[in-house]
Amino acid sequence: MNLRGAFIEDTFAEAFTMRVARIIITARSPRWAREAALKLTGFATSVIGCKVEAGIERVLAESETPDARPGISILLLTMSKDDMAKRLIERIGQTVLTCPTTACYDGLPEAPDRVGVGSALRFFGDGFQASKVIGGERFWRIPVMEGEFLVQEKFGMVKGVGGGNFLILARSADAALASAEAAADAMAGQPGIILPFPGGVVRSGSKVGSRRIKSMIASTNDAFCPTLRAVADSALPESVNSVLEIVINGIDANAITRAMRLGIDAACREGVVSISAGNYGGKLGPHHFHLRRIMAESAA
Amino acid sequence: MSGLLARLTSPLAAPADFSAVLAGGWTGSPAAELATRPVEIAGAGTVPLGDLCSVSGEPDGTIRFEGDFRRAVRLGAGLSEGMVVVDGTAGDEVGLGMAGGAIEVRGDAGARTGAAAIEARRGMTGGELVVHGSVGDGAGALMRRGLLAAGGAVGHHAGAGMLAGTIVAFGPLGPSAGLWSKRGSLVALGAVTIPSTYRYACTYQPIHLRLLFTRLRERYRLPVEERHVSGRYRRYSGDLADLGKGEILEWTAE
Known part of the structure; x- marks a missing residue:
């Protein structure tokens, strides 16, 4: 898609x-x-x-x-x-x-x-x-x-939902930031959701635990760090040089779905290579927001 | 409002005590059951409500009294649930010792409205008692909790011995208001003579009155004006002859 x-x-x-x-x-x-x-x-x-x-x-x-x-x-x-x-x-x-x-x-x-x-x-x-x-x-x-x-x-x-998210994979830091700003602006003020990070945007997405320190709950998401492409098990396409994340918390899953649809739509602009999302294989969190399903409903 | 309707079939010839009509549970009672509840007529003994009023409708937690109830005393006494509307003027001791629910009198109400029963240590302990017109003397005596609001004047000795709760007077508040109050609040939107046992504290905008006035305007259609909502109030603490944690909030144009 x-x-x-x-x-x-x-x-x-x-x-x-x-x-x-x-x-x-x-x-x-x-x-x-x-x-x-x-x-x-x-x-x-x-x-x-x-x-x-x-x-x-x-x-x-x-x-x-x-x-x-x-x-x-x-x-x-x-x-x-x-x-x-x-x-x-x-x-x-x-x-x-x-x-x-x-x-x-x-x-x-x-x-x-x-x-x-x-x-x-x-x-x-x-x-x-x-x-x-x-x-x-x-x-x-x-x-x-x-x-x-x-x-x-x-x-x-x-009971609400925390941790709805999507990742913006862009050709440059400028393009990633412009895309994230557009997404955050599009979602701002939507009823039932908040974007808890600065300006609604996260630059330091994390993975569970740490490769080196057992007591750490979370550490940098090396698979999505462009500077580690050559030394880590990278998930980034060659053309991607910067990634930003939007995290969405909400009063319920529907509110997050609506906001993600608006945000992803606004985020897709020049310089953006792809939109991805953070998950743990589906084993930890009960709420799964499938990007293509969300955006397919938007198109429909 | 649908629900139950009690329509007076002929004018009351003598004072009639309605205190047993709505005491305890009534909101689930059908009209026929309510019609059997006793009303004591001065000098004429006890008769069922159905002898004085035609009682009709289906129970939904509301009841409306239609007719001239000026000689009805203790209407809604001990009320604990439901919404009671008196379409006109009511007699003395409306809502005496009520504990919950709401009474709306669309005319005037007599003396000792929302006050305490004889020898009772507490008056109203909850609920809302709203009178669109004026209220007689001794209203809200020994009030412990709840709200008593009058769209018109309130007689003397309002809130005497209040333990807590709130009395709002849109018209003038009679002399000796709030005497022996421990923690009660009297809100005077009209003229009031501050008792000598109250002491001025400050002039300010109590935010909680905005909530209170919004409710009185939206639910009961009382004549709340913007100057009441956003206005300033002179706060007097008292009764300093007693606990002194009560107050009179006097609206001021300052």
């Missing part, structure tokens, strides 16, 4: 089941909602090193937020339920509670699985905190120097 000159490899992305929470941050202005969102989603590219994967899902209009202020929706993923509570408490506590004018709400109100967040953060109020039940949901009012921080008591959590 070819798309505008780029070969779509007959392979699949292998992804994992993760826990997902949706966090809604609102603020007096878009600026402060964004400031809090950037801090909350900072250092959250991979659970391997960050314990959490997070990103901005989309910007919310005032009409879409619980308190009718400008907002931002964030998806945050962890490997386990227990992790989710810990990560939400520490991240919201350190980055949203501290940010001027913000409030923080659960973005998955229908999710039956719920973890306490405001119920833990309230203790910052040192006994001066107060709660209000509005529409059946409890919110905590925590007094702060600026005024009050409002945070929902519990946040919903669902």
Whole structure:
């Protein structure tokens, strides 16, 4: 299969089941909602090193937020339920509670699985905190120097998907970057997904484990490193001189499929040799995103 | 709203105690069963609801009372579930000691709305009690939890001895509001005289009121204005003669 000159490899992305929470941050202005969102989603590219994967899902209009202020929706993923509570408490506590004018709400109100967040953060109020039940949901009012921080008591959590991906194999680093930027732009703001890496793009795709150090969980994906073509078991065609990866996490597999379709379509441009994907032979992750099937549906 | 309908067949000749009609579970009860529930008429003994109202419809968790219920007292007392609409004015002690569900009175309500039953230690312990018109004296006394909102004026001694919960007055809030409140919140959108046992804290924009007003506007069609949603409020802490963790939030044009 070819798309505008780029070969779509007959392979699949292998992804994992993760826990997902949706966090809604609102603020007096878009600026402060964004400031809090950037801090909350900072250092959250991979659970391997960050314990959490997070990103901005989309910007919310005032009409879409619980308190009718400008907002931002964030998806945050962890490997386990227990992790989710810990990560939400520490991240919201350190980055949203501290940010001027913000409030923080659960973005998955229908999710039956719920973890306490405001119920833990309230203790910052040192006994001066107060709660209000509005529409059946409890919110905590925590007094702060600026005024009050409002945070929902519990946040919903669902089983989502982490690790959807595709690889852009290009003739040059410039072409790879331009392609990745186009893909990330096309996927930005799509509901139900985030791109947790910087600008949505990864240059350091990894393989499981290490050839030399047993304790390492992951190490460089030598098969896709152009500089190692001569010394490693390379998976790269001769004409490829740079590879970038797009990683997509989502609320469900359908959201990732839709986003991959948009992203791959945008990525296929001049200088791109082929589009591939990262997998582990299909034995580790239960979610398989077959590139050709995804793009065939697009063509149909 | 479909569901059950209780239509008064003739005007109430004397005060009638409706406290047994919706106490406990009722949302699954058919109209015929509800019609057998007792109503105590002052000086005339107890009669089944069906003698006063035609009860019809299919149970879906809602009931509408149609007619002149000004002489009906304790309508919705002890309510724990469902949605109750009174299409007009209700008498005293609507929602007395209610624990859950919602009551919407589309006219005025009498004294001690949402208050505590005699000798009870707590008034409302949950649910939403919304009156589109004015509310009489002693509303929300000993309230522990829940929401009481009035689209018009609220009489004196509102929220007396509140333990927690929220009272919202779109019209003027009568004298001696919030006396002996421990943790309750009174939101005054109209005139209010702050009791001497409350102390001014600051003027600010409480974010939780945006959620509250959005709900009151969207679910109950109360006359919420943009100035209420995005406005500033003077916060008074009190009652300092008691625990002092309560508040009066007074809307201000400042």
